[in-house]
Structures are given as C-alpha cells and as structure tokens.
Amino acid sequence: MRYAMAIDTKKCVGCSDCVVACQTENNVPHGYCRDWIVENVAGSYPNVEIEIRSERCNHCDNSPCVRCCPTGASHIIEGGIVKVTHNECIGCGACIQSCPYDARYSHPDGYVDKCTFCDHRLAKGQSTACVEVCPTNCLYFGDLEDPNSDVSKALKNREWKVLAPEAGTKPQLYFLT
C-alpha cells in the first residue's frame, strides 16, 4: 500500500476549502495550518501564467524528517504516511529544518505537527477531509499500488510533476499540469 495524492492544478481555484476543512477536522490551532494554497504567477502581462496548488506534507518515500528525528517520534505507518507521536517529540525542530517543503510546524503545545493524510478517517473507510470538501473535485487520493484508485486513474491520463524532485525525498504529492 502506498497512499498518495494528486492535485489538478488546472481545476484548483484556490478557494482554501481544503485548508479550512483540515483545520476543522484536525483541531489545528488558530493561526496554523497543515495544508495551504500556493498561487504561482509567472510571466508578465499579457503573457501571464498562473498555477494554483493545494499543498501539504508530501509523505515522502525517502523522508529526511524521519531520518533526522533523535527520538523516533517521527515515523512511517502503513501506506507510507509520515506521522509524529506527540509524547515522544521533544520539539527540537530538526524535522522542521529537514523538510524541503516546510510542511511541519511547531504546535503551540510544544510538539511538532503536520498533515497525517487523515489516517483516523482512512481507518473508518473515509477519504481525507480536504478531498471530501473540495468543490471542484481537483484532489485525488488513494493507493498508488491499486490501479483502480482515484489517484492512480488521475495519474494515468495526465501529465504530472512533483515539487523539488532534486531534493531527493521522493515526494508523494503529484501535481497534474
């Protein structure tokens, strides 16, 4: 099993519903977020291109945050999801430094927090909160090893890219272009 997410940058309108849904579902403290929107504008008028991306933890296959954690609080669970055990985290910040995507933040309670791919919802057979609420259906989630999963089907028919592949972390967010 290998959970992954595909984000259709042509369909995303940047409404931030995924951000709010995540904050609500996961009780993210005020002023913080586990997923966010990036609006990338390139070129100069009238030749302007815009790309909107819903970003979150990439749940990398080769995750530097798990490797650098001195206590083992950062770990990988089934499906390749990178998680943090709160009462093992000492808040040293090493994993925050190690992430090329700046996907982790220091929770006001002290431990480090991040996207969990809503593993508590997956256990109940539901999809992630961000995917469920997306009004344009631009987020696809599922098991990459299952050819019939939403994410596998989305990746089969479209061109895609990952962010900063040169960082060597083998990220698992795929941006359909």
Place this chain on the structure above:
Amino acid sequence: MKEELFISGRNIPNIDPYLNIWHWQIPIYLYLGGLAAGIMFFAGYFTIMRKEKDMETAVKWAPFLVPAALVLGLFALFLDLKHQLYFWRLYTTIRLESPMSWGAWTLMFVTPLSMVWVASYMKELFPKWDWKFDILNKAEALAIKYRKSMAWAMMLLAVVLGVYTGILLSAFNARPLWNTSVLGILFLTSGLSTGLAATMWMSKSKYERKVLSRLDLIMIGIELFLIIHMLMGFLAASEVQIEAAHLFLGGEFTVVFWVFVIILGLVFPAVLEILELKGHHVPVWIPALLILIGGLVFRFVMVEAGQITRFLY
C-alpha cells in the same frame, strides 16, 4: 517577472516567510560544544605526549572550562526545545541516522568524563582540597591511574563532538547553505582553534603560549582553507547552493561574515600571533579574544543564514 504568493493566508510563526526555528540557543550550544572539544582534545594530546609539566594550563587548568561549557551548552539546548518535559526521550532510543541522537549520546559520555578529568587534578592543583568521603578518594586514585586511557578517550570523543556540531547542520539537505560535508571538519577546526585561544589566554608560561599559538596558527590556516573550499564548492553546485554562497558574496551576510569572521576573527589574530612569535610584544588576550568572538559570530552567521536558504519550486 516571476513571483509566488501564498493566498491561503498561511503565515505560520517561525516558518513563513522564511524559516526561523532555531534562534540564539543553537549557535551558542554549537560554539560551546566546539570550545569544549578543542580544550579536551589538546588536554588529551599533551597528556599522551607526556607534556603535562610543560603544558600545565592545557592539561590541568583549561579543562575546568569544559564541564562548565558543556553544561551551559546543554542548558541552551534545553531552552531551545519546545516540548521540554519530554527531553528524556532522547535517551530512550539510539537512532544512528539522526545526528542529534549521536550528539545527545556523545554528550552523555563526554560531560561526565570531563568532570572526572578535572576531579583527578583537584588535589594536585589545590593541595588543601579534601574529598571528605573515602569512596571518593578511592575513585580519585582510580582516575589518576587510568589518566592515559582517559586522555585517549577524550581526544576521540572531542573529535566526535567537534565534528558533530557541524554535521548537525550539514545533515539537512533542505537547507542548501548547511548541506556541505565540509561543515563537519570546518566546525571541528574552528572548535580546536577557539579551544587553543582560551587555553592560551589562561596560560602564564611563555613556552606554553608559544606552542599553543603555533598550533593555533595552523588551525587558522586550515580554517581559512576550508572556508574557501566550502564557498568554491557552493559556487560549483546547483542553483540553490550558488544562491546560498551569494549570501556571503554580496548578500545580506557579506559584511558580518567577512569583517567579523574572516578579518577580525581569523586573519587579524593570525597576524598578531605571527608578530608575537617574531618577538614583538602583543598582549595575549587580544588575539585570543578575537578568535573566541570570531568563532561565536561564525556559528551565529551559519545558523541564521542557513535557515534562509531553501529549495525553490
């Protein structure tokens, strides 16, 4: 024109717009760790070379600074932790892939070792000293008997500690300025140099100061070479590292790096030490203090600047 905007209102403290997770505590800790490593290394070295008599400060007096530096450094590190009550989790596991785990365990051995070393010289340096308890006297006798083994262990652990202060940073590939293997050996050299400077300052013997100052000149030479080596490596690497190097070559850290680290922290004290060796009278505290400050500024610059550099996408 190319610009990138966050429109979700993401503005997480200490992460946006650029990372600033590690503050003054980390450079202080790295500096004190390097300083302690430097003093310990040469205390061990001169003991093994049987120079205890000639190099009394390096072997017997300067090591008093080591436990103090390590305890202060560890306290700074503790202040940096955001989930402080769980710090003991460091010692419930050994994680070979994590430099911080290596560091935590190294300090676990180095700190007591440095204390035993100091304790083994207490009676010799302070004849009126009394351990009060018989068991402590026996422990002292044991420590004195195994001083040479301790010296070897101190040299070895000092190298691990010194290199670790650099690897702690260089292991992060997400921060291009830190992601260079030169950093481990560079921080070790800088630590050895600051250790020598502190010892030199404490020493009252002319002969000892001369030996230490010669060694320090070698360290400064190596350090300058490694810094140039590091910058050349960056300029020959990928875009993110070229940009990282430009923080020191025209960017916002240029002045503080070249003035306080290179000129006042390395070149000027080296010139003063050469003048002193040539027979001119230079008060020893001037080059020593400059080297100590230069090393501290260097740690601050590297930690601060490194957090600004990142992958672009």
